[in-house]
Amino acid sequence: MRVDLHLHSNHSDGVLTPTDLMALCAARRVEWAALTDHDTTRGCAEAAVACAALGIRYTAGVEVTLGWRGQELHLIGLAFEREHPVLQQHLSNVRHLRHERLLEIGRRLQRKSGIAAETITEQLCANSRPESPTRLHLARALVAAGHATDVNHAFSRWLARGQPGYVPAEWPNLETTMTALAAAGARCVLAHPHRYKLSAGALRALLGEYRELGGHAIEVSIGGMSPNDLDRLATLARRFGLLASTGSDFHDPNTPWNTPGRFAKLPADLEHVAVRL
Numbered sequence: 001m002r003v004d005l006h007l008h009s010n011h012s013d014g015v016l017t018p019t020d021l022m023a024l025c026a027a028r029r030v031e032w033a034a035l036t037d038h039d040t041t042r043g044c045a046e047a048a049v050a051c052a053a054l055g056i057r058y059t060a061g062v063e064v065t066l067g068w069r070g071q072e073l074h075l076i077g078l079a080f081e082r083e084h085p086v087l088q089q090h091l092s093n094v095r096h097l098r099h100e101r102l103l104e105i106g107r108r109l110q111r112k113s114g115i116a117a118e119t120i121t122e123q124l125c126a127n128s129r130p131e132s133p134t135r136l137h138l139a140r141a142l143v144a145a146g147h148a149t150d151v152n153h154a155f156s157r158w159l160a161r162g163q164p165g166y167v168p169a170e171w172p173n174l175e176t177t178m179t180a181l182a183a184a185g186a187r188c189v190l191a192h193p194h195r196y197k198l199s200a201g202a203l204r205a206l207l208g209e210y211r212e213l214g215g216h217a218i219e220v221s222i223g224g225m226s227p228n229d230l231d232r233l234a235t236l237a238r239r240f241g242l243l244a245s246t247g248s249d250f251h252d253p254n255t256p257w258n259t260p261g262r263f264a265k266l267p268a269d270l271e272h273v274a275v276r277l
């Protein structure tokens with residue numbers, strides 16, 4: 001079964017509406033999908049309706065931003081009670097931090113580099129869609145204004161650590177985040193563990209802590225990843241007794257390497273988190 005539990009809509013930094021996103025999933029023969037926007041569940045109801053009409057099995061999802069040892073990590077919550085007040089309060093707190101950080105990035109880029117970034121970030125934060133504005137929105141605007149050749153260049157030139165628009169944020173920690181997700185009955189999936197700038201030892205420490213706190217699963221197969229990374233993550237899932245998840249991390253039809261439903265199969269001995277939802 002094609003199970004894509006990592007997808008973004010235009011309620012965060014994806015470009016498609018939940019309805020158009022699910023239509024693309026159906027065209028790509030995805031059979032089970034979760035919309036996992038950054039720090040918002042605003043698109044979940046529309047995604048559920050679209051999936052029902054298309055015959056796709058649907059699970060509520062969200063990709064929550066958190067801080068761990070000074071690193072920004074992403075934790076996916078699945079199959080939760082959508083309007084649970086504890087979870088919604090937590091997401092609202094994180095979005096507040098997002099707004100504050102983005103506005104500060106705009107001020108710094110304007111002050112240090114003379115880029116007219118303040119109006120961009122102020123507009124992004126004033127709009128109701130995206131409900132969850134991200135640095136990717138700003139990166140796209142910097143490209144459109146000619147300050148970078150593509151979004152990766154916008155990150156490396158302006159937004160990455162050490163660049164003029166880098167602003168660290170005090171995201172909620174792992175325990176606080178998992179407590180909020182657990183309150184709403186969520187299953188947790190640690191997103192893309194291979195992407196974090198952590199030593200092998202630090203990654204093992206993270207997974208040990210994560211499992212102690214009741215973590216269920218990690219992503220093992222993601223769109224665009226190397227076979228080598230997949231092997232590493234599969235080994236970690238076995239070693240820590242965690243379930244495995246699959247997802248494309250799809251944002252934009254113009255980046256075909258992570259189109260919905262496109263990722264390698266899980267090794268046969270790993271159990272998919274979808275089976276336990």
Ligand code: AMP
Pocket residue numbers: 013038133134135136151152155156251
């Ligand atoms: P934020 O969550 O506000 O920090 O924005 C980061 C988002 O930008 C991620 O969710 C990715 O979708 C996207 N992104 C695209 N390219 C990069 C990059 N080179 N570095 C970091 N994030 C990137």
Ligand code: MN
Pocket residue numbers: 008013038134136251
């Ligand atoms: Mn994103």
Ligand code: MN
Pocket residue numbers: 063074191192
């Ligand atoms: Mn992520």
Ligand code: MN
Pocket residue numbers: 006008063249
């Ligand atoms: Mn994502």
